[in-house]
Amino acid sequence: MATDLAAQWLAERLQDRTKRGIAIDTAALIRAGTIEIGMHLPAVRELAQALGVSPATVSAAWSQLKKQKVIAGRGRTGVWVCGDKVSPRPVRFEQIGNFGEHITADLVLSAPDPLLLPDLKAALISATETHHLNSYLREPIMPVLEEAVKLTWPYQADAFLAADGGFDGMSLIMQTLIMPGTRVAIEDPTASRLLDILDHIGADVLPVPCDEQGPLPDALHAALRQNPSAFIYQPRTHSHCGHTITPMRVRQLTALLRDQQTLIIEDDGLGDLSAWPAVSLGSEFPDRTVHVRSYSKSYGPDLRLGVVSGTREMIKQIQSFRNFGAGWSSRLLQHTLAWLLTDPQTQQGLGEARRIYAKRRQDLVTALAIRGIDVPLHDGLSIWLGVPSEQFALVTLAARGIAVLPGEGCRIRPGQHIRISTSQLTADKVDFVADALALVYG
Template structure:
């Protein structure tokens, strides 16, 4: 729901109040105050009126204003100082994001890098054939058209054929993360609670932090999100949005089961929660796709990425869902990038139709599954159990994250720390994310030995773990 412009006026309390506000719910009030802060109408340190003063001016209950204030405080926009009153917070300093901590810039001298979470370049389809298929006339026709279809009709027809539910609207965006970013920026407001998987893909948490939204962790088991945890996020925290990865979840490799889809949809039935599904490993995931959109199509936006299956530099993801949810994203994008290159869309379409490229993706899927199984089997022979997963990542349990990272680095192995994936500050157990795409049969024996040793590596300091 859009919020009409507000005006700030002086109040008898020496602060300000907002008037002419169309959306007088707690979310609307929080959004209006947040806008005043972002535009500078409310300077850092400005004293806010009391909850009762705002409630009286807006003709709403104090409870409604109090809820808005709590959302703003949770996002760091305002600060309560007891009897002194409530004040606009100081601008937050930009901290190093989780994704940057996961992939810090460095001059790598590692023998093998298992930290990147990217596919094996040797297993990607050959782009050359698709580029040759893009004739000069086709290229010129597409490149010259500013006002053509944003999505190639042939590509739309191709992806609709196996979309997990009937999508009212399709869009092509610049990769899955771009799609998640645009959906969140359009539909999530400051102070909103957003349910996320725990562990979670770090960029999702970075995006929510920049929006001032509150991530609500939802734990998982081998079948996906725990229904009782999601119910808590929806009922107790009033989560307005849910972000999930339906298969080959990064970092755990977990895929949703059919039974879990039914259980989660039962939890979400009757709620207004927006569902954003990121199928980032489409094509290379062995598990069948199961979507909440099959049961809740009116509130589900599904994202299918082609980065891991066909190449990251294509920067292509197809997004499908209700027009009510996607049209605002599409309309806003027309004021900027406008559309994703139809030349690249044509290249992808060519590969989706080409038997050789299709065979390459099928081969990659089988090979990733084989490498993952071989590594898990070799670790099991050394007494290390790793839960079965899909895709290109393993979630390796270790006694201590830092000690394990140091142990592997000494052996010339780079891994991804588990900390950035954890929603809270103190994970109950430690893990590393291991990407299996660089693994070769020649590496298996020595690599497994070093990974097994790293799982039991002890820190040189006493660590206090909070429950």
């Protein structure tokens, strides 16, 4: 069979000519191997004519298959088959890669050091006495957790909801509050999983570059001229760049957003491990700000908890969507987190963890500076590094047993970057990693 499929050939094999039917029948042909990976599908207008349907019907069917990561492409390059597994999945996140068994320094994920996480024993024992344990009452958040998070929440929010982690909270917000196919402004770079979620809902992504103070006002202004439905940013300790939005930048963004109706979505992914106090535009725009804080890196990833704030109507919408699944987050885990948030010994340990993480990052920054590579001090569990060639950097480091995160899946605009996790980089490996990074620059 030719690489380019003929419109008539495909039309003869599509029995149901609705947009859903075209998508299902085409997916079945791909899954069976009748249409092979790499083949180009007919142009939308040609297939529409062969089927006797409108081009919009075919285009909608292709959009569905793109969401399922079965086909890719657009415009002059055409549309081709890129996979035979018909299921939505986070492609960027999956492409982080397996660098092989020879890796001795895995610096890909900015995961917390297990040795720096709090002891959960007393908190879990306390949770067995939680209110409504084993009840099927679908409450958005337990009162004890709501009261605990309010102590450090950056603005007075109307309502709260417990989610199964920060990314779960972000996913719930985007699936319920952002209409599929609309424009969304988001920081660039950002977390790959956020871009995956936006891809899944078919959003038209508008990049908003950052500097040392946060999202660039001119870039946000340009994006707002295109009337995005939402603006997504990280208010403190950016997960890649490490900067925290400054008071001056807050004022600038506030002025730009004041006359808009854009939904503001704030992703506080590092949470209580940040060296900076919590920041939110919710103080200025409480009626259209949704704030998400993750507690995974600070208190334990297996707690699987994040907290979302917004208006009562927003939280009601999100809670209604959750009824497709579990309906609520574990009360045992919510009570456990509430206990940890108010336990003096846990908070003291959290302060010590912040100090150690800061030193590990600073040690690598200092080592790189000695080798002529300048990196901002900043905060966080990683370093975002511009390199001459991302591919060369990955290969060079992997050859020396070091794995880092490729920047490609975290960017919208072109660029060459890698992210190096410092959260578990012990002192004995700092010079080894710095020497390898110096080779990346020739």
